[in-house]
Amino acid sequence: MYPENFRYTKEHEWVLVEGDTGTIGITDHAQEELGDIVYVDLPKVGTHVDQGKSLGSVESVKAVSDVYSPVSGEIIDANPALADAPEKLNADPHGAAWLVKIRLSAPAEVENLMTASDYQTYIGAEK
Amino acid sequence: MVDFGGWDMPVQYSGIIEEHNAVRTAVGMFDVSHMGEIEIRGPEAAQLAEFVTTNHVAKLKIGQAHYSGLLYPHGGFVDDILVHKVADDHYFLCVNASNQDKDFEHIRSVNRFDSQVENAGDRYAQLAIQGPRARATLQKLTPVDLAAIRYYWFTDGEVAGVPARIAHTGYTGEDGFEIYVAPGEAQRMWNLVMEAGAEFCIKPCGLGARNTLRLEAKMALYGHEIDASISPFEADLAWIVKLDKGDFVGREPLLRQREAGVRRKLVGFEMRGRGIGREGYEVRLDGAPAGWVTSGSPSPTLNKNIGLCYLPVAHARPGEAIEIMIRNQPVGAVTVETPFYKRAK
Numbered sequence: 001m002y003p004e005n006f007r008y009t010k011e012h013e014w015v016l017v018e019g020d021t022g023t024i025g026i027t028d029h030a031q032e033e034l035g036d037i038v039y040v041d042l043p044k045v046g047t048h049v050d051q052g053k054s055l056g057s058v059e060s061v062k063a064v065s066d067v068y069s070p071v072s073g074e075i076i077d078a079n080p081a082l083a084d085a086p087e088k089l090n091a092d093p094h095g096a097a098w099l100v101k102i103r104l105s106a107p108a109e110v111e112n113l114m115t116a117s118d119y120q121t122y123i124g125a126e127k
Numbered sequence: 128m129v130d131f132g133g134w135d136m137p138v139q140y141s142g143i144i145e146e147h148n149a150v151r152t153a154v155g156m157f158d159v160s161h162m163g164e165i166e167i168r169g170p171e172a173a174q175l176a177e178f179v180t181t182n183h184v185a186k187l188k189i190g191q192a193h194y195s196g197l198l199y200p201h202g203g204f205v206d207d208i209l210v211h212k213v214a215d216d217h218y219f220l221c222v223n224a225s226n227q228d229k230d231f232e233h234i235r236s237v238n239r240f241d242s243q244v245e246n247a248g249d250r251y252a253q254l255a256i257q258g259p260r261a262r263a264t265l266q267k268l269t270p271v272d273l274a275a276i277r278y279y280w281f282t283d284g285e286v287a288g289v290p291a292r293i294a295h296t297g298y299t300g301e302d303g304f305e306i307y308v309a310p311g312e313a314q315r316m317w318n319l320v321m322e323a324g325a326e327f328c329i330k331p332c333g334l335g336a337r338n339t340l341r342l343e344a345k346m347a348l349y350g351h352e353i354d355a356s357i358s359p360f361e362a363d364l365a366w367i368v369k370l371d372k373g374d375f376v377g378r379e380p381l382l383r384q385r386e387a388g389v390r391r392k393l394v395g396f397e398m399r400g401r402g403i404g405r406e407g408y409e410v411r412l413d414g415a416p417a418g419w420v421t422s423g424s425p426s427p428t429l430n431k432n433i434g435l436c437y438l439p440v441a442h443a444r445p446g447e448a449i450e451i452m453i454r455n456q457p458v459g460a461v462t463v464e465t466p467f468y469k470r471a472k
Contacts, residue, residue, distance in 0.1 A: 035138070035139050035142055035143050035335065036142050036143055036144045038403070038425050039401070039402070039403070057454070059403060060143075061143045061144060061335065061339065061424060061425050061427070062138060062139075062143060062335050063405075064403070064405065064454075
């Protein structure tokens with residue numbers, strides 16, 4: 001369920017680091033808690049974001065939630081598929097419905113994040 | 128699961144939209160056992176019920192219920208409630224969970240009649256079975272002829288072999304029933320209703336769908352459209368206020384409001400721009416702050432983003448262009464007629 005090669009935040013984001021690029025999304029647990037997602041707001045390419053700061057928002061029928069960046073860096077891509085089909089985020093949050101790609105400015109930050117097994121323990125305890 | 132005034136309650140089971148659509152097209156069931164119940168009994172029970180609520184209790188027949196308000200002396204809401212007339216000397220009130228103790232104290236504090244007030248929430252569980260197939264579902268479990276219970280009437284009978292108060296009421300804008308049973312029976316009753324409704328694809332429904340359904344039907348939610356600072360006239364609930372019935376708590380300020388008019392009023396809106404105007408968001412007229420959103424959500428039935436807001440009374444009418452501040456950005460919306468959704472009779 002939770003890929004071993006991702007790293008996770010307490011706010012339920014994930015990042016997959018490949019070289020100096022990070023792909024960022026929200027976790028399956030997050031999409032399940034949010035329910036039917038109706039809007040996804042993402043930053044423009046070229047925007048700089050800091051670790052732990054809001055990079056956009058995800059809105060469900062129930063509520064709107066900030067998405068916090070797991071790492072710092074510059075946005076180099078934002079998933080274009082989500083503007084017209086936000087419900088994809090409910091269907092495939094760890095795959096096709098990634099949110100943004102980022103060029104890492106401080107790769108060591110990844111060390112602060114949880115592993116898949118830490119994250120599963122964390123959400124198990126939260127429930 | 129969320130903590131809802133001390134109750135551990137599901138916001139959703141299969142998903143808000145799916146649950147919502149089940150109620151509009153077939154049948155859904157809500158465990159609303161958190162709702163409070165207050166009983167008023169005694170030779171002057173009717174006088175107390177009349178004095179403490181806004182609607183005309185004397186008009187109720189035995190077996191009939193109506194929507195009503197409990198007001199503070201200053202005219203703001205203590206709660207919005209359902210009043211059921213069980214007998215000439217017995218009224219059964221269904222009240223909001225988080226207001227139950229406050230309501231009980233309020234009613235007791237104005238009880239100068241020969242009547243007793245009981246905070247009876249612990250004696251009742253409540254299941255709401257709602258949707259066009261609600262009657263067919265529940266009918267399988269009861270010898271009571273449900274078709275004979277008119278809308279906003281109730282009957283005491285049996286469901287699944289145990290005593291139940293069966294009320295033709297609801298909070299969804301759809302046809303349906305609310306049944307009150309002993310808490311020990313709730314689990315078994317839930318399972319039996321799920322089995323009975325299986326052929327209609329009954330869905331268990333959570334607080335999320337309950338909110339979208341009631342919003343489409345423009346039913347007020349305490350803490351959102353109404354609270355201690357809001358009067359029934361402001362909340363567009365003049366129809367539950369019977370000023371000519373005699374004295375009741377909160378009548379004086381309402382009489383003055385009827386003469387002078389109110390300054391703000393509840394009105395529905397639809398988003399024009401991209402976004403959802405949610406509770407607490409500022410509403411602007413011509414660029415200036417003018418009111419606030421009380422509830423807002425996507426409407427699964429209408430496929431629009433809808434909401435309710437307070438605006439100065441001159442603008443609280445359909446067709447006004449407004450802006451709602453969504454995350455510090457003004458987004459266009461327009462006021463509209465309500466209810467947003469009305470079922471075909």
